[in-house]
Amino acid sequence: MSAAGVRARVRAEMTEEIKAVARRHLATDGANLSLRAVARDVGLASSAVYRYFASRDELLTALIIDAYDALGAAAEQAAAGAGEPIERWLTLACRVREWALAEPHQWALIYGSPVPGYQAPADTIGPASRVMMQIAGIVLDAYVQGRIADREPVAGRYAEELAAVAAQYTPGAPPRLVGAAMAAFIQLCGTVSAELFGQLKNSIDEDRRGFFEFQMRGAASFMGLT
Amino acid sequence: MSAAGVRARVRAEMTEEIKAVARRHLATDGANLSLRAVARDVGLASSAVYRYFASRDELLTALIIDAYDALGAAAEQAAAGAGEPIERWLTLACRVREWALAEPHQWALIYGSPVPGYQAPADTIGPASRVMMQIAGIVLDAYVQGRIADREPVAGRYAEELAAVAAQYTPGAPPRLVGAAMAAFIQLCGTVSAELFGQLKNSIDEDRRGFFEFQMRGAASFMGLT
DNA sequence: CGGAATACAAGAGCAGTGCTCTCGTTATGG
DNA sequence: CCATAACGAGAGCACTGCTCTTGTATTCCG
Numbered sequence: 001m002s003a004a005g006v007r008a009r010v011r012a013e014m015t016e017e018i019k020a021v022a023r024r025h026l027a028t029d030g031a032n033l034s035l036r037a038v039a040r041d042v043g044l045a046s047s048a049v050y051r052y053f054a055s056r057d058e059l060l061t062a063l064i065i066d067a068y069d070a071l072g073a074a075a076e077q078a079a080a081g082a083g084e085p086i087e088r089w090l091t092l093a094c095r096v097r098e099w100a101l102a103e104p105h106q107w108a109l110i111y112g113s114p115v116p117g118y119q120a121p122a123d124t125i126g127p128a129s130r131v132m133m134q135i136a137g138i139v140l141d142a143y144v145q146g147r148i149a150d151r152e153p154v155a156g157r158y159a160e161e162l163a164a165v166a167a168q169y170t171p172g173a174p175p176r177l178v179g180a181a182m183a184a185f186i187q188l189c190g191t192v193s194a195e196l197f198g199q200l201k202n203s204i205d206e207d208r209r210g211f212f213e214f215q216m217r218g219a220a221s222f223m224g225l226t
Numbered sequence: 227m228s229a230a231g232v233r234a235r236v237r238a239e240m241t242e243e244i245k246a247v248a249r250r251h252l253a254t255d256g257a258n259l260s261l262r263a264v265a266r267d268v269g270l271a272s273s274a275v276y277r278y279f280a281s282r283d284e285l286l287t288a289l290i291i292d293a294y295d296a297l298g299a300a301a302e303q304a305a306a307g308a309g310e311p312i313e314r315w316l317t318l319a320c321r322v323r324e325w326a327l328a329e330p331h332q333w334a335l336i337y338g339s340p341v342p343g344y345q346a347p348a349d350t351i352g353p354a355s356r357v358m359m360q361i362a363g364i365v366l367d368a369y370v371q372g373r374i375a376d377r378e379p380v381a382g383r384y385a386e387e388l389a390a391v392a393a394q395y396t397p398g399a400p401p402r403l404v405g406a407a408m409a410a411f412i413q414l415c416g417t418v419s420a421e422l423f424g425q426l427k428n429s430i431d432e433d434r435r436g437f438f439e440f441q442m443r444g445a446a447s448f449m450g451l452t
Numbered sequence: 453c454g455g456a457a458t459a460c461a462a463g464a465g466c467a468g469t470g471c472t473c474t475c476g477t478t479a480t481g482g
Numbered sequence: 483c484c485a486t487a488a489c490g491a492g493a494g495c496a497c498t499g500c501t502c503t504t505g506t507a508t509t510c511c512g
Contacts, residue, residue, distance in 0.1 A: 477489080
C-alpha cells in the first residue's frame, strides 16, 4: 500500500511536471504546443508522455481545467472580501484582470478562440463557471440587501431563458438581475481579452487599469450596483 | 501590355483562388490550416503556393485583412442608414453580429486569441479600425446634435490618453465620449465572441439575438445615446 | 520468496507539416 | 528572336502527433 502510494505519487508528480513544462511552452507556442518538445524538456521520450495523457488534446484539456480553477480560486478569494457591492465587484474584476495579465497564455487558452478540432469535455464546465458564480453571488447579495437600483425588467423570449437560469442557480432572483450579471461577466471577459489581444494598442497604453475600471463601473451601473 | 495585363490578371485570380480555398479550410482547421492541403485543393504543388505567399503567415495576414475589410464594409453600410442615434448603434451592432455568425472562423481569426508566433503587420491596422470608426461617427453625430445624455467626465491618466485619441480622430469630442465609444466597441466584440466561442451554451440558447440587444442597449446607455 | 502481471520508458516508424532548393518549362519584353 | 523572368513540380530537411513493438523495472499475490 505504501508502495502503491509511492507509485501513485510519482505518477502524480510526473503528471504535474509535464503540465508545468507544457504551461511554459504555452507562452511561446500558444495552443499548438509541441508534445515532443515538452517531452524533450521533461526528459522523456515523446511516446512516454502518452502514458500520462492519451493525446495532445487531453493535455490541453488538463491545462484548461487548471487554468479555470486557478482563475476561479482567485475570483473566489477576491469576492470573499466585505464591502459595498460595487467595491466587491470592482475588486473581483480587477483581480480577474490581474490574473489574466500574469497568465496571458492561460487566459487565451480558456477565453480565446476555441482550438480548431478541440471539443471541450464535460469536466470543464464546472471549473468554467466559478467566476460567473461569484459575480452572481455579489449581485444577489446586493439584491437581498435592497441595494440594487431599479431597472426595467427584461421581456421577450430570452427573459424566459434567464428565468430558467435564475431558477436553477439563484432562486428568487429576478431574471433582469441574472441577465445583468451574465452581461457583466461577458463584458469583463471581453474587456480583458481586448487588452490582452492588443486591441488597445496605440490608444490606451499607459493607464489601462484606469480605463478598465471606467468600463467596469459602466458594467456595475448596468447591473444597478451602487 | 495586354500580355502583361493577362499575366497580372491570372496571377490575381490565382491569388484569389488560393485565398478562397484557404478560407474554406479555415472552417475546419482554424488558424492552423495546412498550406499543403490548400495547395492540393487548388491543384498546385505546395511549393508553387510560395510564388504567391511568402509563408503561411503571409497567407493568414491576407485572410485577416480581407476579413477586417469585409466586416468593415458591412459596418459602414449599416452605419450609413438614417435614424435615431441609438437605432443606428443597434443596427450597426446587429450587423456586426450577423456577419460574425455568418463567418465565425473569420471572426475568430481577427478577434480571437492571436496566433502564437504571428505578429500583425502594419497593413492590418487600417482595416482593423473601420468598425471603431463607424461607432465613433455615430456617437459624434449624436453629440453635435446635442443628443447625448450628460455623464460624469473622465479623470485620471487614461483621460489624457483618451483626449489624445480624440484630438487625432474626432477633434472636439469630449474624452468621455471617445472612451465610451471605445468601451462600446470592446463590449460589442466581447459579446459577439462570447456567443461565438460558446460561453452562452446552456444558458441562452434560443433568443440570443434578444439577449444581445439587451446588452447593446446597456452599452448605448453607457455612451449616453438616447 | 519467487513467478506472474503490470506499469513504464525508449525507439522505430508512419503520415503529415512548413519551407527551401533545384530543375525544367513557359510566357514576356527588349 | 532570344535573354530573362515568372512559374510549376519534385525532392528533401527537420519537425509534428501518434502507434506499435521491445525491453526493463516494479508491484502484487500465491
